[in-house]
Amino acid sequence: MTAPVLPLLPPASRRHRPTRPVGSRSRRARYGLVVLAFLLPSALPLLAFTLGPMIAALWVSLNQWNLLSPMTFVGLGNYAKLLTDPATGDVFLHTVYYVLGYLPIVYIGGLALALALNTALKGRALLRGIYFLPVVTSWIVVALVWRWLLSPSSGVVNTVLGFFGISGPGWWTDPSWAMPSIILASAWKDLGFVMIILLAGLQAIPTDMYDASKMDGAGWWRRLFSITLPLLSPSTFFVLVISLINGFQVFDQVYAMTGGGPNGASEVVVEQIYDMTFRYGRAGEASALSWMLFVVILAVTVIQVRGQRRWVTYD
Amino acid sequence: MTETVRLPALARTQMKSPRSREARLRLAGFVVLHVVIIAGACVMFFPFLWTIITSITPGATLTNAPALIPANPSLEPYLRLFSERPFVQVVGNSLLLAAITTCVQLVTSSTAAYAFSRLPFRGQGVVFAIYLATMMIPLQVLIVPLFVELKTFGLLNSYLGALLPTFASAFGIFLLRQAINQVPRDLDEAATIDGAGHFRIFFQVVLPNIRPALATLVVFSFMSSWNSFLWPLIVLRSPELQTLPIALAALQGQYISDWDVIMAGSVVSVIPMLALYLFAQKYVIQGVASSGIK
Numbered sequence A: 001m002t003a004p005v006l007p008l009l010p011p012a013s014r015r016h017r018p019t020r021p022v023g024s025r026s027r028r029a030r031y032g033l034v035v036l037a038f039l040l041p042s043a044l045p046l047l048a049f050t051l052g053p054m055i056a057a058l059w060v061s062l063n064q065w066n067l068l069s070p071m072t073f074v075g076l077g078n079y080a081k082l083l084t085d086p087a088t089g090d091v092f093l094h095t096v097y098y099v100l101g102y103l104p105i106v107y108i109g110g111l112a113l114a115l116a117l118n119t120a121l122k123g124r125a126l127l128r129g130i131y132f133l134p135v136v137t138s139w140i141v142v143a144l145v146w147r148w149l150l151s152p153s154s155g156v157v158n159t160v161l162g163f164f165g166i167s168g169p170g171w172w173t174d175p176s177w178a179m180p181s182i183i184l185a186s187a188w189k190d191l192g193f194v195m196i197i198l199l200a201g202l203q204a205i206p207t208d209m210y211d212a213s214k215m216d217g218a219g220w221w222r223r224l225f226s227i228t229l230p231l232l233s234p235s236t237f238f239v240l241v242i243s244l245i246n247g248f249q250v251f252d253q254v255y256a257m258t259g260g261g262p263n264g265a266s267e268v269v270v271e272q273i274y275d276m277t278f279r280y281g282r283a284g285e286a287s288a289l290s291w292m293l294f295v296v297i298l299a300v301t302v303i304q305v306r307g308q309r310r311w312v313t314y315d
Numbered sequence B: 001m002t003e004t005v006r007l008p009a010l011a012r013t014q015m016k017s018p019r020s021r022e023a024r025l026r027l028a029g030f031v032v033l034h035v036v037i038i039a040g041a042c043v044m045f046f047p048f049l050w051t052i053i054t055s056i057t058p059g060a061t062l063t064n065a066p067a068l069i070p071a072n073p074s075l076e077p078y079l080r081l082f083s084e085r086p087f088v089q090v091v092g093n094s095l096l097l098a099a100i101t102t103c104v105q106l107v108t109s110s111t112a113a114y115a116f117s118r119l120p121f122r123g124q125g126v127v128f129a130i131y132l133a134t135m136m137i138p139l140q141v142l143i144v145p146l147f148v149e150l151k152t153f154g155l156l157n158s159y160l161g162a163l164l165p166t167f168a169s170a171f172g173i174f175l176l177r178q179a180i181n182q183v184p185r186d187l188d189e190a191a192t193i194d195g196a197g198h199f200r201i202f203f204q205v206v207l208p209n210i211r212p213a214l215a216t217l218v219v220f221s222f223m224s225s226w227n228s229f230l231w232p233l234i235v236l237r238s239p240e241l242q243t244l245p246i247a248l249a250a251l252q253g254q255y256i257s258d259w260d261v262i263m264a265g266s267v268v269s270v271i272p273m274l275a276l277y278l279f280a281q282k283y284v285i286q287g288v289a290s291s292g293i294k
Helices: A025-060 A077-084 A086-117 A124-136 A139-149 A156-163 A178-203 A207-215 A220-231 A233-248 A252-257 A269-278 A283-311 B002-055 B076-084 B087-118 B124-136 B139-152 B159-166 B170-181 B185-193 B198-209 B211-227 B230-235 B244-254 B259-290
Strands: none
Touching: A025 A283, A025 B087, A025 B124, A025 B139, A025 B159, A025 B198, A077 A283, A086 A124, A086 A178, A086 A233, A086 A269, A086 A283, A086 B002, A124 A178, A124 B002, A124 B211, A124 B259, A139 A156, A139 A178, A139 A252, A139 B002, A139 B244, A139 B259, A178 A233, A178 A252, A178 B002, A207 A220, A220 A233, A233 A283, A252 A269, A252 B244, A269 A283, A269 B139, A283 B139, B002 B259, B076 B087, B076 B259, B087 B124, B087 B159, B087 B170, B087 B198, B087 B211, B087 B244, B087 B259, B124 B170, B139 B159, B139 B230, B159 B230, B170 B211, B185 B198, B198 B211, B211 B259, B230 B244, B244 B259
8 A cells, every 4th residue: 555645744843944045057967967867767657657547538538439449529427427427426326335334343453463563562573473464465455355255155154154153244245245244354454554553652651751741640531632643643544534535535455345246335436437438439428437536536635634733743 | 556557457448459459350350452453353364274274285276275275285376476477577577666666666765755754935825735635636536648658658558657656655755754853953953053065964864863764655655656556557467567466467357266366366476575564564553653643
């Protein structure tokens, strides 16, 4: 999960701001070349393979196109079509369902883990490693393993549930359990990532804060809510932003676990974009849907950035 | 006199019992914490254990689940994995692509990060904001135009086509810029007085001082390339070019019942990442913490 970060973060210290060189024109020109030399290696790929295609996608979204024959301009036709198609609402709804199910599990679980693994625990490094292991595993592997574990007839999970006299659900084969299955596998995979981010945040909290409040007789819960969580709010904010950005783009695990099925019960936005483009040859519509998704993600992120003043404290 | 001596003594005996109760409570909490966290680790690890067990139980299928302790463990699924299809090639492809992506990202991220941290220029803030905004763009938005672009250049079905879009990572640039911002400027100034230019400062002062952040970037770059699925799936169509995640996904469709072989492939795919994580483990938390993400 190499993830977006952004201007969401506190501005870096500007104490020793180096100054631009002043002086002769040739010296300034030489400085300009140095700046270019440092920037070009990253600017070229970003322009050619991110910003350029981004603009191009906007153009494609205004056309009807099956990737093979020439494009025909349809203006906002693709957007109009998508907005009136009930399937669009469904895929967005499924995506929101995923995000809302996944986020509380990874945040609360990740926080509990980070708190526990930040104490003097025996074998802490090994435990952190085990919890982090799913993070480095590819989505495809995670999806395959979980399909296997959640297999309705003979999967491990249903077998264990059977011992307790519970007859397990059909998991990914059942339309109403397909999304919970995907959420479960995703939470298992990302728990370690959230843990690492929060752990790094916990380690930045000065211990004397705790000593002072202990002297005042504050209990564990009190310290959690009045010291730890407020001081951890930048990390929490980061986790929320990243999880929402990535959550709206959920694809790999859906593709590998259910393929959007059964009966489209777990069809998410990106799965739809993929199918439209490469299965049905409706690239124009797919681009329009991509832009709609981008606008939604941007809006959600901007709202969070705007709202952070209310609850995120930077020291 | 006697009063003042006795009072602290009394106070001490009064405190003794709550203190030992607190100690007992703390011990209980300590034990409970260990039990919970270790049980959690077992649950987290179980899918891996199950994967390993399945991968050494030939003939394991959905209806014929493997036993927890396999009766006849065998490496046969691994042999089948590597003999029946070009799996060595697939692992090689993945390693090659991940290594190149990681190296290129180290170069592009560290140079850009240096520019944003140490080389002020007009419009720097705007350029940096645009760089960061590219992180917000979902890859899926870019798929169709990228596909067309690479088709125009004739780069479909080639390693270069799979690699090019991964060359610059805004995440990496951001991570390293935060790290470089924390390298004391006095070091640059001392080097400048010694007559060093920006290139020498970059190589001899800045880079050696941001090793934890570089190690963190190596882990995240390698991981994202090793596990990337959607873009390689679209670009690399020939079987001999395929990467691990694609080959694994294909295995599932092709051999729907051969779970032992699929799980062997899964184990193979996790090993390099595990090795990399163990190698860079101590740097990762430090790197995240020092990046200011905290």
